[in-house]
Amino acid sequence: MKAVAYRQSLPVSDPQSLLDIELPDPVAQGRDLLVKVEAVSVNPVDTKIRKRADPQGADKVLGWDAAGTVVATGADVTLFKPGDTVYYAGAIDRAGSNAALQLVDERIVGRKPSTLDFAQAAAMPLTTLTAWELLFDRLGVPRGSAARSGVVLIVGGAGGVGSMAIQLARRLTNVTVVATASRDDSRAWATKLGAHHVVDHRHDLAAAVKAVAPQGVDYVLSLTHTEQHFPALVELLKPQGKLGLIDDPSTPLDIGLMKSKSLSLHWEFMYTRSLHHTEDMQAQHRILNEASDLVDAGVLRSTLRENLGTITADNLRRAHARLESGSTIGKLVLAGFE
Numbered sequence: 001m002k003a004v005a006y007r008q009s010l011p012v013s014d015p016q017s018l019l020d021i022e023l024p025d026p027v028a029q030g031r032d033l034l035v036k037v038e039a040v041s042v043n044p045v046d047t048k049i050r051k052r053a054d055p056q057g058a059d060k061v062l063g064w065d066a067a068g069t070v071v072a073t074g075a076d077v078t079l080f081k082p083g084d085t086v087y088y089a090g091a092i093d094r095a096g097s098n099a100a101l102q103l104v105d106e107r108i109v110g111r112k113p114s115t116l117d118f119a120q121a122a123a124m125p126l127t128t129l130t131a132w133e134l135l136f137d138r139l140g141v142p143r144g145s146a147a148r149s150g151v152v153l154i155v156g157g158a159g160g161v162g163s164m165a166i167q168l169a170r171r172l173t174n175v176t177v178v179a180t181a182s183r184d185d186s187r188a189w190a191t192k193l194g195a196h197h198v199v200d201h202r203h204d205l206a207a208a209v210k211a212v213a214p215q216g217v218d219y220v221l222s223l224t225h226t227e228q229h230f231p232a233l234v235e236l237l238k239p240q241g242k243l244g245l246i247d248d249p250s251t252p253l254d255i256g257l258m259k260s261k262s263l264s265l266h267w268e269f270m271y272t273r274s275l276h277h278t279e280d281m282q283a284q285h286r287i288l289n290e291a292s293d294l295v296d297a298g299v300l301r302s303t304l305r306e307n308l309g310t311i312t313a314d315n316l317r318r319a320h321a322r323l324e325s326g327s328t329i330g331k332l333v334l335a336g337f338e
Contacts, residue, residue, distance in 0.1 A: 009052065030076050036071050041122045064090045065331075079106045098316060131168055135168055305328070
């Protein structure tokens with residue numbers, strides 16, 4: 001099968017940083033689905049692993065978002081059958097989606113939304129799962145249609161996870177949604193997705209948020225540069241508030257600042273359930289199915305921003321370079337193999 005892999009950690013400007021290769025077709029066993037990959041999207045985790053995890057000459061296939069068609073199933077599969085169209089984010093300890101065929105455990109796979117094509121669907125799984133787990137599993141933001149209560153701050157609202165978090169918070173809860181974005185186009189994107197207020201995080205973040213939420217915020221989703229914003233986030237959080245993050249702070253966080261307010265700190269790592277085979281691993285199947293239903297009902301929308309063409313090493317290097325620039329909005333997608 002065709003695939004794109006890397007053999008050593010190199011700058012994305014190096015033509016050898018990602019390579020077009022051929023690999024044997026995998027075989028489904030146990031609870032695995034064998035999926036024909038139709039489209040993938042690219043996430044910051046792809047670039048981080050390419051730069052930090054050197055395979056020392058082995059072929060390592062990246063990619064943690066895909067949409068495709070089930071072509072075979074393992075003997076223990078009960079949730080899907082050949083011919084089903086699916087979408088998923090995969091597992092960090094297995095071969096990725098930048099290949100024509102991929103094995104993935106059925107418990108972390110969802111039904112592809114019927115109203116989306118493969119490219120639109122591929123933009124959604126990782127960011128939907130991350131935003132969903134962060135909002136509802138980690139921070140415990142209440143779902144429902146009760147009177148509006150509470151304020152959620154989403155730092156980095158125009159990125160992939162932020163784009164889904166804005167939609168989920170606006171459509172499935174009654175909190176006031178404050179997002180941050182630093183450019184005209186990213187502010188417009190966050191507003192279009194449903195943020196009640198969009199503020200600029202480049203200057204005095206605390207002052208900018210207090211201008212629209214004078215009493216502070218109840219929840220924070222810190223999706224980028226947490227170490228830079230941490231003191232302001234602690235200042236903004238109300239007593240007994242909750243701070244969730246997904247990034248890798250470059251310097252230690254002074255969590256002692258949180259004590260006087262009894263604030264809580266929550267990490268979200270979308271791969272935890274699949275990496276540790278937790279008892280609730282199949283929750284990701286349920287989340288993706290519910291998200292699919294919400295898309296088909298017109299409640300949620302795909303965050304695909306740009307299709308960069310077919311799944312090739314050249315196009316994936318372009319996508320990695322764009323993500324490494326730190327200026328992307330929404331999701332970058334590639335579809336089909338040449």
